[in-house]
Amino acid sequence: MTHTPILAPHSVTRENRADGTIVLTADTPLGEVARNSGVWLDHWARATPDTVFLAERSGADWRRETYASARQKARAIAGWFLGQGMGADTPVLILSGNSIDHALLTLGAHYVGVPTVPVAEQYTLIPAAHGRLDYVVNLIKPARVFAVDGAAYAAGLARAKCPAIASSPGETGATPFADLLAHSDAGVDAAFAKVGPDTVAKILLTSGSTSDPKGVLTTQRMMTTNQTQLAQGLPFLRQRPPVIVDWLPWNHVFGGSHNFNMVLSGGGSLYIDDGKPLPALFGRTLENLAMVPGTVSFNVPVGFAQLLTALRSDDALRESYFRDLDMIFYAGASLPQETWVGLEELAARTGRRVPLITSSWGLTETAPAALLQQVPTEGAGTVGVPLPGVTVKLVPDADMRCDVRVSGPSIMQSYLNNPAKTAEAFDDEGFFITGDAMRFVDAGDPNLGLRFDGRISEDFKLMTGTWVQAANLRLVMLGLLAPYVADIVVTGQGRDQIGLLIVPNRAAIEKAQIDMETDGGACISPALANILRARLRDKATEATGSATRVTRALILSEPPDMGEGEVTAKGNINFAKLLSRRAVLVDRLYDDADPAAITI
Numbered sequence: 001m002t003h004t005p006i007l008a009p010h011s012v013t014r015e016n017r018a019d020g021t022i023v024l025t026a027d028t029p030l031g032e033v034a035r036n037s038g039v040w041l042d043h044w045a046r047a048t049p050d051t052v053f054l055a056e057r058s059g060a061d062w063r064r065e066t067y068a069s070a071r072q073k074a075r076a077i078a079g080w081f082l083g084q085g086m087g088a089d090t091p092v093l094i095l096s097g098n099s100i101d102h103a104l105l106t107l108g109a110h111y112v113g114v115p116t117v118p119v120a121e122q123y124t125l126i127p128a129a130h131g132r133l134d135y136v137v138n139l140i141k142p143a144r145v146f147a148v149d150g151a152a153y154a155a156g157l158a159r160a161k162c163p164a165i166a167s168s169p170g171e172t173g174a175t176p177f178a179d180l181l182a183h184s185d186a187g188v189d190a191a192f193a194k195v196g197p198d199t200v201a202k203i204l205l206t207s208g209s210t211s212d213p214k215g216v217l218t219t220q221r222m223m224t225t226n227q228t229q230l231a232q233g234l235p236f237l238r239q240r241p242p243v244i245v246d247w248l249p250w251n252h253v254f255g256g257s258h259n260f261n262m263v264l265s266g267g268g269s270l271y272i273d274d275g276k277p278l279p280a281l282f283g284r285t286l287e288n289l290a291m292v293p294g295t296v297s298f299n300v301p302v303g304f305a306q307l308l309t310a311l312r313s314d315d316a317l318r319e320s321y322f323r324d325l326d327m328i329f330y331a332g333a334s335l336p337q338e339t340w341v342g343l344e345e346l347a348a349r350t351g352r353r354v355p356l357i358t359s360s361w362g363l364t365e366t367a368p369a370a371l372l373q374q375v376p377t378e379g380a381g382t383v384g385v386p387l388p389g390v391t392v393k394l395v396p397d398a399d400m401r402c403d404v405r406v407s408g409p410s411i412m413q414s415y416l417n418n419p420a421k422t423a424e425a426f427d428d429e430g431f432f433i434t435g436d437a438m439r440f441v442d443a444g445d446p447n448l449g450l451r452f453d454g455r456i457s458e459d460f461k462l463m464t465g466t467w468v469q470a471a472n473l474r475l476v477m478l479g480l481l482a483p484y485v486a487d488i489v490v491t492g493q494g495r496d497q498i499g500l501l502i503v504p505n506r507a508a509i510e511k512a513q514i515d516m517e518t519d520g521g522a523c524i525s526p527a528l529a530n531i532l533r534a535r536l537r538d539k540a541t542e543a544t545g546s547a548t549r550v551t552r553a554l555i556l557s558e559p560p561d562m563g564e565g566e567v568t569a570k571g572n573i574n575f576a577k578l579l580s581r582r583a584v585l586v587d588r589l590y591d592d593a594d595p596a597a598i599t600i
Contacts, residue, residue: 009375010233012385014446022394022402024446030389030409033228036195036220037261038111044267045071051241053264054100056272057288065100067267070107073181077108080183082191090143091115091203093136095124095156098250098272099148101167101177103260106250108180110201110220112191117142117203117215118251124156128563132213133159139215139416140203150174197221203416204253204364207568215416216253222367223257225410227265229387230258233374234356236326242268243295243324245288247276253368254331259298268295277303279507286310286317293323297355301335304328308342322347325355334452334475335359335380336482359383361452365412365425365432373449382441384449392450393431394438401453401469402438405431437469458575460493466547468492470575473548480535483508484528487560489575491586498546499589500553501582502532503560503573516555521585522596523555529598537600553598554589556582 010028017023034040044051049068056063065073086092092109094102094116102118109116117140123133124147133156142162147153150166157164157172164174199220205213231237242263248255263270271292275285277300286307299307311318328343340357347354356376361383362368371392373384386392389409394402411432414422427433435457441448454471461467470490477488477500487503509516509528516525536550543549560567566578579586588594 009447010385010388012446020396022396024386024392024394026386026388026390028232028388030225031228031232033197033221033409034224034265035197036110036199037201037223037264038107038192038195039224040261040265040267041067041071041074041107041111044264048241048267051267052269054103054270054272055292056098056100057274062271062291063100065104070104073104074107074111075185075188076183077105077180078112078114078188078191079185080180081109081114082112082187083183084144086114086143088113088115088200091117091140093140093142093145093160093162094118094147094251095121095133095145095153095160096147096149097121098247098255099167100272101148102146102250103270105146105165105177105180111195112188113195113199115200115203117205118256119205120249120251122562124153124159126562127155128561130155130159131563132565135212136205137161146177147174148177195220197224202257204256205251206364207572213568214418214421216364216412217414217416218253218257218364218367218412222410222412223261224265225389225408226257226367226369226387227261229389229410230262230369230372231266232388233372234327237262237266237296240295242266242326243271243292244268244298245271245273245285245292245294246298247273247285248298248300253362253364254298258368262296277306282306286314290317290320293320293325295324296327296329297321297325298329298331301330301339304330304335304343305339308339308346311346312342318346319350322350322352322355325352328355328357330357330359330380334479336479337379340380361436361450363434363436366406366434367410367412370406370408370410371450381451382449383438383452385447391431393427393429400439400443402450403456404434404436404438404450406434407431437472458490462492462498462546463494463496464546466545468498468547473498473550476539476548477550480539481532484512484531487573489573489578491579491589495590496546497551497590498549499586500550501578501585501589502553502555504528504555516557518557519596521557521582522588523557524596525555528555533598533600536598540600551600552589554585554596555598556585 010026013025015023044067050066052064053067053070054065106116123129137160145157145160146165148167150172151170154172166174167177169176197220200217201220202218203215204218246259250256273285273288275281344354358373360369361371370390371384372387373382391407393405396402437453437456438450439453454469458470474488474490485502486505489501492498514527516523540549560573567573
């Protein structure tokens with residue numbers, strides 16, 4: 001297989017300190033960084049005014065906005081914000097998901113220094129999650145709130161406690177979005193000139209998987225630096241404008257900053273995918289991919305697994321998907337090896353080059369990319385080397401598992417109105433403490449990069465004193481028990497054995513025609529228990545100690561509840577909350593006489 005020759009990997013300098021700490025930096029200096037994201041919009045509106053920038057489905061075709069039309073509308077929106085007296089201290093809360101109007105509102109706000117705060121649609125659409133929305137409103141105190149569909153988001157617009165804007169206001173009394181588009185751009189040039197690198201562009205909410213969500217003050221410098229870094233690591237992004245068909249939500253840093261700004265900074269085209277890797281919506285994604293061949297494909301591993309199945313059975317879709325593809329980029333979890341190999345084999349079958357399959361590593365606080373795997377590898381798990389301008393500090397334990405800390409111009413400086421959490425987030429040298437762990441692919445060659453090795457904050461001790469690396473073990477178990485599990489919570493804190501609470505993948509279980517009965521919050525299925533027991537038993541024979549030996553499992557009958565804080569808007573389980581609320585089920589898991597407990 002041959003990969004496309006569009007890579008320019010940089011080497012890494014390693015400093016070994018006397019205290020055992022390791023510091024990594026890229027040898028390539030950071031390139032030129034734009035003053036703000038509006039500079040990109042201005043540039044492409046002049047250079048390629050008729051190029052499609054944004055598109056969303058409208059009937060059988062697409063509604064399209066060129067760079068010229070997007071800039072004109074963004075400036076009108078910016079003028080409206082100025083006319084309302086808005087600025088750096090008057091954020092706009094955005095309730096609805098990805099759309100052209102959402103994008104235009106964001107571009108207009110950022111153009112004149114008005115911060116935007118996109119939140120998950122579920123906060124409004126799921127009544128049980130309204131408490132989360134109330135928390136965000138009290139934290140950011142928005143001056144305006146926006147949703148595309150006023151009727152559908154009426155509850156959220158009311159709870160925001162500020163004047164509303166809606167594309168379709170309905171009976172809400174919200175200002176029609178069309179009024180913003182009709183406004184003049186008087187005063188916009190002067191305001192734009194004041195938007196500099198330190199201007200806050202967004203307030204992005206952390207996942208809230210370990211505590212209440214924190215507001216990350218995302219500056220223009222963080223966003224523009226990150227795109228320069230990515231383009232230096234992946235120069236093909238500047239050799240031809242990227243085209244992506246993408247569903248990843250803009251309230252998340254990956255979809256809303258990484259992907260959106262990759263298109264904007266490179267003069268590319270973003271086709272907003274109104275599908276998702278869910279049974280009822282994935283057909284729409286396949287339809288959209290068949291209509292628009294992309295140059296970069298972003299998704300989570302479960303999305304790529306579903307796509308692989310479709311590509312194997314649809315020759316026309318396979319030809320369209322791989323026709324112009326430079327890169328397949330996964331995030332959110334490790335890509336299963338069978339999915340990785342399958343995608344490479346299908347690409348080769350088309351007779352075209354095999355795209356780079358890769359990932360990066362970062363957090364909301366890091367804008368997000370801090371490490372990037374910029375050269376081909378044989379499989380998933382490697383997250384790469386520091387991007388130019390990023391310094392990575394590794395604090396190893398006796399087993400060379402490293403606590404990862406980072407610094408650089410793309411790294412957050414503070415949380416919104418939370419000095420205590422801000423102080424906790426940085427060490428005495430000013431490095432952001434990520435809470436993630438890494439290992440070297442090869443301790444003798446830092447250029448081969450780092451591998452993700454779990455979340456240090458999720459580690460726990462068995463009653464024997466043995467440390468369990470729960471995050472890493474969870475990934476192993478997800479692969480081992482696929483496709484019957486949707487997610488897993490590793491248990492064992494203060495006990496003598498490791499167990500699993502399993503969130504079942506009901507679609508896969510029904511497809512396999514496996515029956516399950518419900519028993520007080522747990523599921524009982526002799527057939528499924530036999531399958532899981534056999535796999536766990538085989539894996540346990542490979543374990544070198546109690547830190548990796550799973551001896552029991554229990555299947556949950558109810559999925560994690562967002563309203564109760566068991567799952568975040570980004571889909572991450574709040575492990576501590578779930579274990580606390582379902583303590584009775586944890587006790588049942590460790591009761592060998594309980595019919596729901598699967599033991600080996």
